[in-house]
Amino acid sequence: MLKILFIILPLLISSVCSKLFTDPTLIADDYDFVVVGAGIGGSVVANRLSENPSWKVLLIEAGMDNAGLEAISTPFLAPTDSPNKEWTWNYTTVPQPGLLNRTLTYQRGKILGGTSSINFMIYTRGSTDFWDNIASYTGDLGWSWASIVSYFIKLESVTAPADHHDTKGQWQPLAHGLSGPLAISLPGASTEINKRIVQTTRTNSSEFPFIVDGNTGFPLGISWVQATINDTLRASAAAAYLAPQYLARPNLHVLIQQQVTKVIFQKNGRGLPHATSVQLSSSPSSPIFTVSASREIILSAGSIGSAQLLLLSGIGEQEALAAQNITSVFNNPEVGQNMIDHPCLVNHWIANSTNTLDLLSQNTTDFNAAEAQYEATGEGEMVDTVSPLIGIFRLPPNSAIFKEFPKVKTASGPNAGQFEFLWRDGWATFLPVPYPNGSYTSVSQVVLSPASRGSLVLASSDPFTAPIIDPGFLTSEYDVLMSRAAVKASRDFMNTPPWKGFNMGLAPDQADAVTDDEIDTYVRENTTPIYHMTSTVRMESTTGGDGVVDSSLQVKGVTGLRVVDNSVFPFIIEGHPEATIYALAERASDLIKFTWKDF
């Protein structure tokens, strides 16, 4: 009888209002699985687990609905996203000693789709070495490239670019999936720099080679960007995995605008703490509700959210938790530690052009015209994300930096990159500086395998108080030297023959950075995050005695609790993380299904 009510009640509700719940009193109070956070990890897991109609699945998201928000769905508007929006967490880092004590805003999505609803949509699977390294580190061959590639095929749907141009030679069709939930596509509008970038791969191919597809496991070189865009619209985790046909499943409930504040444990038969339920609330002054899970609770709250929630729930360093009056459930000093993020720096050149994308940022008339074209025809500048191509590179093996830092792991292996370039036909920045007048070309550089490590600790036992976030950018001198090398490589790139007559020289912000010392200061003054934070809840190694989750993503020291999001990777990808999180969550869903197949 209860079961029938459970199925009928939400159907009745959904016929009169949205399928999304905001009021916890309208949902059931017990489920088979409770998933926390509707970002990439959580949207995938909730979708896949609810494929089994006999499992009741609840997905809880702290943020708002993504439906109807053009600032989210229009690809071009991604770069203008900033923190302190209705749909973002308002995080700030502590002063960064490696960045001359600057504090940084740290962007995270607080909305269905999570950070995939505000990110730049660049889709990179990583190299064979990235995955094989995780497999050998964890001793779990399921994380190897050979195993994980089937999940990429399963989750992708390559779709036509918005301008429907002939994409022959711009990607490798055999490497991709054609019927998964997540749309990926090539750029759908051309800018004046596209042909120059491609020409450079011809004039200077030994330093800057062209590769047909960066997602075959061998990403070294320059390739066309594959982005999570379906025609003209952002393909977020919500658009892909929480599409109406999935939300229509009677056994999947999605509760929004409710923050999970704690995981509750009870001793199981073997005397281990077993995760039985979660507490949630919509604000510090709102009532607290409890929902239980008879099989598992899955945390997918992201590299900040999942670590904070484990700490709030008593899993972390015992003494630090005691100082916050939090009762220890399992003493694990690694929770929140080992944080890795990519330092990013945007280099600018003055462009000899009256046609850069700067026009759209500087001139309201032009912006409105582009928006009108986008809405009327689905074409023009607004269909694309920040960069048309992506370059992944290594320094020559005999570079001095490797002799100076012999112990630094400079990449997952020889197929993985050490630094990356992205290009923009205009001024790009993550810094809170006014948009300058004039026309520019930007080369953004990313140090792909940084040696610096950061950490996250609780500022308070109040779940609505942000934790203390310290990414530790450029605290290792290795990262400064790699940044310096990348600055020089970006100048080499912009001085190649195809840019003659277009590149009018260094923009004022880097014009004075000539000597190594000056370049290092320029690096420290201008480096920002690119928001790829990982490893705060990392998988354990075969050595044992380390890590927070095992290789099947179960939290060590307790039962009934997994973490499925970017926080569990033991290393940072030499690229952009979203593709790897989708694949991780697809495999995690299979691991969970396998665990419960006989029950």
Ligand SMILES: Cc1cc2nc3c(=O)[nH]c(=O)nc-3n(C[C@H](O)[C@H](O)[C@H](O)COP(=O)(O)OP(=O)(O)OC[C@H]3O[C@@H](n4cnc5c(N)ncnc54)[C@H](O)[C@@H]3O)c2cc1C
């Ligand atoms: C500006 C920007 C640009 C980026 N560009 C790219 C890019 O081009 N390509 C790429 O691959 N990656 C990019 N990234 C990074 C990428 O988007 C993230 O790494 C990825 O979305 C992380 O996925 P996740 O599942 O770990 O967490 P998220 O996607 O962050 O999802 C976590 C979800 O959990 C919710 N949550 C947190 N705490 C709670 C709680 N207590 N209760 C309930 N819900 C909670 C959050 O609101 C959020 O919805 C970018 C990031 C930013 C900020």
Ligand SMILES: *[C@@H]1O[C@H](CO)[C@@H](O)[C@H](O)[C@H]1NC(C)=O
């Ligand atoms: C966001 O954080 C900044 C800096 O800490 C603060 O000034 C601002 O009021 C915060 N905004 C919101 C909406 O909380």
Ligand SMILES: *[C@@H]1O[C@H](CO)[C@@H](O)[C@H](O)[C@H]1NC(C)=O
């Ligand atoms: C950064 O702050 C620390 C601690 O306050 C201080 O010792 C250091 O000198 C500062 N560095 C700079 C460059 O201001």
Ligand SMILES: *[C@@H]1O[C@H](CO)[C@@H](O)[C@H](O)[C@H]1NC(C)=O
């Ligand atoms: C892309 O969008 C079209 C039109 O809305 C839709 O029919 C299709 O299913 C979408 N593809 C994917 C992979 O989401």
Ligand SMILES: *[C@@H]1O[C@H](CO)[C@@H](O)[C@H](O)[C@H]1NC(C)=O
């Ligand atoms: C912890 O509890 C003690 C005793 O109730 C109290 O004095 C102290 O202020 C609390 N500490 C924190 C950080 O809340």
Ligand SMILES: *[C@@H]1O[C@H](CO)[C@@H](O)[C@H](O)[C@H]1NC(C)=O
């Ligand atoms: C903005 O663009 C329009 C159309 O291209 C042009 O007529 C106008 O002069 C520009 N405004 C400025 C301030 O440059």
Ligand SMILES: *[C@@H]1O[C@H](CO)[C@@H](O)[C@H](O)[C@H]1NC(C)=O
């Ligand atoms: C840009 O140009 C406008 C109009 O000429 C001027 O008012 C403004 O001060 C300039 N801004 C900068 C940053 O130079």
Ligand SMILES: *[C@@H]1O[C@H](CO)[C@@H](O)[C@H](O)[C@H]1NC(C)=O
């Ligand atoms: C690029 O190629 C040109 C010749 O085409 C050569 O003169 C130049 O040195 C090369 N530049 C770099 C940075 O390799």
Ligand SMILES: *[C@@H]1O[C@H](CO)[C@@H](O)[C@H](O)[C@H]1NC(C)=O
């Ligand atoms: C700027 O570009 C134009 C062609 O678009 C060219 O004629 C002119 O010489 C260039 N200016 C410089 C200073 O190179």
